[in-house]
Amino acid sequence: MKLEVGEVVSLLGPSGCGKTTLLKLASGIEKLQKGEIKLNDEIVSSYNFHLNSNKRDIGYVFQDCALFPHLTVLQNIFFGIKKNEIEKRSKQIQNLMYEIDISNLANNYPHELSGGQQQLVALVRAMASDPKIIFLDEPYSNLDSRLKEKIRDQMLHILREHKISALLVTHDPEEAMFMSDKIGVLNNGSIEQFGSPIDLYLRPKSAFIAEFFGEINILEGIVQEGSVSTVLGNFNCSQRFNNKKVKIVIRDEAIKLFSATKINLNIKDKTNFIKSSYFGYVMEARLLAGSSLVHLSLKVDESNFHIHARIPGLNFFKVNEKVIVKTDPTQIFIFEQ
Numbered sequence: 247m248k249l250e251v252g253e254v255v256s257l258l259g260p261s262g263c264g265k266t267t268l269l270k271l272a273s274g275i276e277k278l279q280k281g282e283i284k285l286n287d288e289i290v291s292s293y294n295f296h297l298n299s300n301k302r303d304i305g306y307v308f309q310d311c312a313l314f315p316h317l318t319v320l321q322n323i324f325f326g327i328k329k330n331e332i333e334k335r336s337k338q339i340q341n342l343m344y345e346i347d348i349s350n351l352a353n354n355y356p357h358e359l360s361g362g363q364q365q366l367v368a369l370v371r372a373m374a375s376d377p378k379i380i381f382l383d384e385p386y387s388n389l390d391s392r393l394k395e396k397i398r399d400q401m402l403h404i405l406r407e408h409k410i411s412a413l414l415v416t417h418d419p420e421e422a423m424f425m426s427d428k429i430g431v432l433n434n435g436s437i438e439q440f441g442s443p444i445d446l447y448l449r450p451k452s453a454f455i456a457e458f459f460g461e462i463n464i465l466e467g468i469v470q471e472g473s474v475s476t477v478l479g480n481f482n483c484s485q486r487f488n489n490k491k492v493k494i495v496i497r498d499e500a501i502k503l504f505s506a507t508k509i510n511l512n513i514k515d516k517t518n519f520i521k522s523s524y525f526g527y528v529m530e531a532r533l534l535a536g537s538s539l540v541h542l543s544l545k546v547d548e549s550n551f552h553i554h555a556r557i558p559g560l561n562f563f564k565v566n567e568k569v570i571v572k573t574d575p576t577q578i579f580i581f582e583q
């Protein structure tokens with residue numbers, strides 16, 4: 247994995263997969279036992295070399311902010327700056343504080359600040375020494391959802407404006423996609439896939455990656471002559487899967503629903519549309535922010551299959567209503583079991 251100058255890269259993965267450990271290794275807080283870590287093409291960690299963290303020119307924003315409770319905001323920000331550099335850095339720090347709207351909090355103590363204000367102070371402190379790179383260890387995890395959106399938007403604006411490279415640890419895929427130029431997904435201590443947000447979303451290399459970027463439906467089948475048959479139709483796949491059992495991952499938003507009685511097509515098109523369709527029955531629907539989650543029952547050969555569909559806006563389907571079910575092939579992924 248490589249982080250370029252000015253890029254924001256996220257390490258995404260479930261709890262315990264090694265995200266924070268990787269951050270601590272890169273920052274020099276912990277020692278490396280295997281492999282190499284380079285900063286500006288110079289080795290800073292290997293199995294037989296370790297450059298101390300205070301010599302790596304890295305800013306670190308911890309999950310709990312780690313502000314000193316007995317120091318004011320201004321004292322916290324200037325804490326790690328050498329005395330001979332205080333005057334040099336003072337103007338830039340004052341501009342940063344003004345830009346993030348915390349200049350009026352300079353003489354406050356951490357316990358007098360909100361969680362969001364503490365995170366912004368921690369960011370300014372990390373930037374105060376003009377580091378080459380900033381590490382962000384789940385900095386928004388203790389904030390409520392509305393404040394989280396506001397603070398991360400401010401952070402991203404500051405990082406972009408000052409062209410600062412950043413490595414962000416998160417378990418939230420939406421956060422990673424919003425903040426990042428590239429994302430590395432960790433699974434059991436290894437980076438399973440690294441690339442742009444759109445690459446990971448549209449071209450996941452495994453079911454694990456696909457599932458991490460949204461709710462999914464999982465079907466199974468055996469490939470015959472480059473095709474696998476499911477309750478939602480036949481899907482083409484690679485010939486290398488022939489005669490093998492596969493897992494078909496279908497995103498909730500890949501399921502498209504149409505009223506079986508209100509299709510606005512001419513008679514011929516309507517007949518063809520219905521012939522190539524599958525039918526389901528609405529079990530229930532739940533309104534989410536900007537979309538609705540619909541629970542469906544598909545009856546095939548006297549068996550019921552339960553799947554989910556996420557549709558934009560409000561749900562207008564009624565419980566037990568018969569609906570036509572279509573799928574978007576760009577949101578369907580097939581992996582060998």
